[in-house]
Amino acid sequence: MQHQQHHQGRSSLRDCSSTSSPQSRHNIIKGEIIIVQSDKKSGSGRSASIRIYSCTEVDPKTGKGKLSEQAYLKRGKTKTSCGERTTTYDVKFHVEPNFGTPGALVIRNPKNNRFFLKYAAVQIQNSQIIQFDCYSWVYSFKKTKNFDRIFFSNTKYLPSQTPQALMKLRKEELGSLRGNGSGERKEWDRIYDYDYYSDLGDPDKGPEHKRPVLGGSALLPYPRRGRTGRPSSNADPLTESRPCTTNLDIYVPPDERFSPKKKSEFISNSIQAALHFLILEGKGSNHLESFDEIHAMFSANESLVIEGSLKEKLKAMVPNELYKDTTHAIKKTLKFPLPQILAENEFAWKDDEEFGRQMLAGVNPARIQSLEVFPPQSKDGAVSSIKSSHIEHNLDGLTVAQAMNYWRILILDHHDYLMPFLSRINTNDVCIYATRTLLFLKSDSTLRPLAIELSLPGSPRGNEINRVLVPASQGEAAALWHYAKAHVAVNDSVYHQLVSHWLHTHAVVEPFIIATRRQLSLMHPIHWLLDPHFKDTMHANALARSKLINSGGIFEKILFSAEISMQLSAELYKEWRFDEQALPADLLKRGMALQDPDPDNPTGIQLLFQDYPYGADGLEIWTAVQAWVTDFCMLFYADDASVRSDEEVQAWWSEIRNVGHGDKRNETWWYQMTSRKDLIQALTTLIWIASALHASVNFGQYAYNGYPLNRTTLCRRFIPQEGTFEYAEFLGDPDKYYLNMLPERDKMILGIAIAEVLSKHTSDEVYLGQRLSPLSIKNEEIGLKFEKFNRELRNIEKRIEDKNADAKLKNRQGCAKMPYMLLYPDTSNVESKGGSTGKGIPNSISI
DSSP states (O other), X not given: OHHHHHHHTOHHHHTOOOEXXXXXXXXXXXXXXXXXXXXXXXXXXXXXXXXXXXXXEEOTTTSSEEEOOOEEOOSOEEEEETTEEEEEEEEEEEEOTTOOOEEXXXXXXXXXXXXXXXXXXXXXXXXXXXXXXXXXXXXBTTTTTTOOEEEEBSOOOOGGGOOXXXXXXXXXXXXXXXXXXXXXXXXXXOXXXXXXXXXXXXXXXXXXXXXXXXXXXXXXXXXXXXXXXXXXXXXXXXSBOXXXXXXXXXXXXXXXXXXXXXXXXXXXXXXXXXXXXXXXXXXXXXXXXXXXXXXXXXXXXXXXXXXXXXXXXXXXXSOHHHHHHHGGGSOOBSSBXXXXXXXXXXXXXXXXXXXXXXXXXXXXXXXXXXXXXXXXXXXXXXXOSXXXXXXXXXXXXXXXXXXXXXXXXXXXXXXXXXXGGHHHHSOTTOOOOEEEEEEEEOTTSOEEEEEEEEEEOOSTTSOOEEEEEOOOOSHHHHHHHHHHHHHHHHHHHHHIIIIIIIIIIIIHHHHHHHHHHHHSXXXXXXXXXXXXXXXXXXXXXXXXXXXXXXXXXXXXXXXXXXXXXXXXXXXXXXXXXXGGGSHHHHHHHTTSEEEOOOTTXXXXXXXXXXXXXXXXXXXXXXXXXXXXXXXXXXXXXXXXXXXXXXXXXXXXXXXXXXXXXXXXXXXXXXXXXXXXXXXXXXXXXXXXXXXXXXXXXXXXXXXXXXXXXXXXXOOXXXXXXXXXXXXXXXXXXXXXXXXXXXXOHHHHHHHHHHHHHHTOBOTTOOBTTOOSSOOOSXXXXXXXXXXXXXXXXXXXXXXXXXXXXXXXXXXXXXXXXXXXXXXXXXXXXXXXXXXXXXXXXXXXXXX
16 A cells, blocks of 8 residues: 555656647657666666557557557666665657557566566546556566567456457467476576476486476375476486576576565575574584583574684585675674573473473464374274373373363374385484374363374384373483473474475465466456465475475485475375365364354354464454455456356466366365355465465474474484383483484584574565555455455454463463464564564465
């Protein structure tokens, strides 16, 4: 709204309208163009040529709208603010007297550079201002294969309602974005196409870097990614070659890239984390001797000078131009900041109740579920070793049957999906169990751990080996119970990174972005609705494939799943259902909510217990998003038939199902997209995933995962059994045994560093309830509905604050005194300073 009000108040447009030019018998339409130079590579747009198309009058020769004479950008007014140069151009368009209303703007950049078109508008008779959807890069006409850039006015049309003068332009623009599926993509290509995950390996480095292709097979199904078209590697024709240099310029279409400002901040944050890693890695041996060494990784801000060997190591990790551009902005502190889990109570992480609370309000709060059958069972029918005698004494006087009937026993299950992989995982100094954790829902809604089952594969044809540990507060049993909780946290941390975070947000959303760009015109209202929720996601995913999930990447270094991490992710994609990512459906599936017959309840469900911070806050956000999407769609779709007849929406949904998530094309759970209800549910689910779900699993990572004793990502020792050498070693020094169970120093520090980077907002973050571009799409009702949405988000913020202050809701803070803020919208954060705030719901998966 701010941008809209600002631009409509400009005197250069307000004081002029279409005027007649007697010399040429043409009318003049005055316009304003704003170009932003945000880095050294971008130009001012000077000498670019611009023409406008009519949306009401058709040129019979072309079948398109009548076209103005060419105008040029010259003599602009430039000002600099916050490192960005903004140039404003006043432009005069000469048009025929019967030109009609402008509906599109076409721009050509004759220079060998690029510029960022922030804003364009023209003023016609009656002082009416027509704005154009911009916020986009314009590359050299020569590089873009003689394609001019076209921008449509911010009036939105369903395909059947498109003015005849814009019909061909609408189709041509979509066609130019699809490409032909061949050739290597260049920086300036605005082309969206699909590919398998064939770029994770690097077999040219050696056979140990070969990785299977994900997607396109029943064995390893996966969502599609954006195509780059890089040639095959020399060693394996199925694997795409990788860039030779260390840079952040892996191909994504220009409008999907980080802004120069965000790119600089991201690099600075990464170098800051690399500094911490290099400093702490070099202190002492890789083997930890005491807990004090872990605590010493965190401290107050001790100043540091980057020089000598430290400077050389840092430069070796970072390309020279990036090093020069960003090191001046780095906070040169010696150690990691204190994670929030330690801030108020440094021993909270040891507490059993806190162990359970983090399953409801931590960074992986959507895995816990109600236990349906006791004892727990595997999908193949195998029965757990947990017996009534293990837990009945801890059920506050209830029998197991009574506790089950009252939905009082919950389970954190990391058993079935892990068991087939453990033989491959438990090599090279890695010791991992498949675990089941049972918890009792107490009368105050806190969770009491009941038992942990630790499972390993037996002989090739034998039964699995199970061991059950129960809570203890003293002696050897207490230490063994603590070890068991550590193993559970390790399972949960890796599942969180590979599935809850990467797969269920980043990976599954990318095909929706590609399909939206390819099948929904910029004129389409649904494109406008979804666009803010796709900001920076493809670039973030491309960087992840380059540095995080690739062979030899960070995940392979720090996760227990190592080189089979992405295969494990692919295995769990087999269970993925888009419809079950709708929050109410997810809560019902996990037994954390029950159907609510109340017709006035917009979610249709009621939580099993209200003190479930993720579920309670999430349902409020879900309801607000659903109301906004419903209001929006009702303005454009009169009935179900209008959804069925929308050829672009039907092509969009078909491409998502059959191509983007092509390995799931035959599933029967896909919405049929034959009604407004289908469309609203699909859009609400997609926006929920991209905004709130991602925020809930991402921005608390440093607060919880930043302290390795609370959550780490691999174990190097099994829990010792009586009568073994390991048990004698444990008895001799339980603390030392536990330290030897944890990752070595370098992996531990790397895990802390990546948690720090991923948890930070950047200063150009756009939060739910905000829009980067002007809001007006020539429909005042949309503005009113959006204000209603924003107002409800602010009300939710107040209710979250009230809940966090309610002492009866113990899971909101726990003994760690960490208020649950991961689903706090933070709509008032207009001028974000970024950083690890532990709150705020960005519109998109932007990091």
